[in-house]
Amino acid sequence: MDEDLPVRLSGLRKRFGTSVALEGVSLTIEPGEVFGYLGPNGAGKTTTIRILLGMLRPSSGTARVFGLDSWRESVAVHRLVGYVPGESALYRRLTGRQHIDYFAHLRHREDDARGAVLAADLDLDLDRPAGALSRGNRQKLSIVLALMSEPRLLILDEPTSGLDPLVQQAFHAMLRSHTERGGSVLFSSHVLGEVQRVADRIGVIRLGQLIAVERLDELRAKSLHRVRASFVDPVPVDRFSALPGLQGLVVTDRTLQCSAPQWALDGLLKRVAEHSVEDFECAEADLDESFMSYYAREATDAS
Numbered sequence: 688m689d690e691d692l693p694v695r696l697s698g699l700r701k702r703f704g705t706s707v708a709l710e711g712v713s714l715t716i717e718p719g720e721v722f723g724y725l726g727p728n729g730a731g732k733t734t735t736i737r738i739l740l741g742m743l744r745p746s747s748g749t750a751r752v753f754g755l756d757s758w759r760e761s762v763a764v765h766r767l768v769g770y771v772p773g774e775s776a777l778y779r780r781l782t783g784r785q786h787i788d789y790f791a792h793l794r795h796r797e798d799d800a801r802g803a804v805l806a807a808d809l810d811l812d813l814d815r816p817a818g819a820l821s822r823g824n825r826q827k828l829s830i831v832l833a834l835m836s837e838p839r840l841l842i843l844d845e846p847t848s849g850l851d852p853l854v855q856q857a858f859h860a861m862l863r864s865h866t867e868r869g870g871s872v873l874f875s876s877h878v879l880g881e882v883q884r885v886a887d888r889i890g891v892i893r894l895g896q897l898i899a900v901e902r903l904d905e906l907r908a909k910s911l912h913r914v915r916a917s918f919v920d921p922v923p924v925d926r927f928s929a930l931p932g933l934q935g936l937v938v939t940d941r942t943l944q945c946s947a948p949q950w951a952l953d954g955l956l957k958r959v960a961e962h963s964v965e966d967f968e969c970a971e972a973d974l975d976e977s978f979m980s981y982y983a984r985e986a987t988d989a990s
């Protein structure tokens with residue numbers, strides 16, 4: 688049922704004058720899921736988010752949050768959503784604590800104690816005015832303000848670029864406890880590295896079109912492994928070139944190098960073992976690299 692679905696986008700299209708920012712985007716986000724929304728600058732991520740929050744009206748198609756229409760029922764949508772914008776929208780003169788009090792007041796809720804706990808987890812000083820905070824600390828405050836009301840859906844627009852690794856860990860732990868309680872997350876970014884440790888699925892948007900949606904564990908299974916072997920004696924290249932799935936195969940005299948997806952490793956290893964091996968190395972390529980080659984291929988197929 689739609690009321691249970693944190694997000695349902697159906698054929699979403701957005702034009703700005705003659706330029707098309709979104710072209711028929713459809714996707715759903717499930718309860719308890721972290722969805723990584725990936726794409727280069729200008730791909731349409733922020734436009735999607737602004738439509739979801741009822742800040743922009745779609746040219747056609749619909750955006751629903753827990754069954755509510757984002758444009759027509761935006762007030763009700765806002766009660767269910769916590770939003771961390773890419774550029775934090777804070778009041779320069781107000782301290783962190785004053786922000787927490789003000790946001791709790793706006794929502795008619797007693798969230799201030801929870802806000803202070805979240806701030807402590809992120810190591811954020813609440814006594815300084817927002818205008819005196821570094822970019823990373825302003826991001827921390829935006830995260831606290833978005834999470835303290837325990838929203839059912841959290842929308843994050845490139846939220847961690849200014850956070851150091853330790854704070855990112857604390858932030859990821861917060862996201863995990865949010866999803867363990869059934870909360871969902873839409874996490875937009877232009878780099879896979881930012882979302883790969885927390886996302887369950889990723890969707891790739893390019894030029895306003897959703898070109899791929901994939902489970903992260905499936906993407907990992909497709910990711911390439913770099914293989915290197917040295918042999919005691921020279922090996923014939925045709926023993927290996929006939930194997931399926933190998934990419935960039937180079938065999939020179941007594942060495943072999945190639946990349947291979949997980950499914951091709953067994954055949955390769957058995958063929959290697961037919962010869963006397965001096966040294967053998969197999970390492971999973973960086974997921975970002977696999978993702979980029981996959982993404983480039985999808986983009987070419989789509990164009």
Ligand SMILES: Nc1ncnc2c1ncn2[C@@H]1O[C@H](COP(=O)(O)OP(=O)(O)OP(=O)(O)O)[C@@H](O)[C@H]1O
Pocket residue numbers: 703706707708726727728729730731732733734735877
């Ligand atoms: N208010 C606007 N008026 C005109 N064009 C706009 C407006 N907002 C966005 N666009 C255009 O729509 C396209 C999508 O922009 P959007 O900001 O959604 O991309 P993005 O993926 O969020 O990129 P970034 O990571 O740079 O924020 C871009 O071509 C952008 O120039």
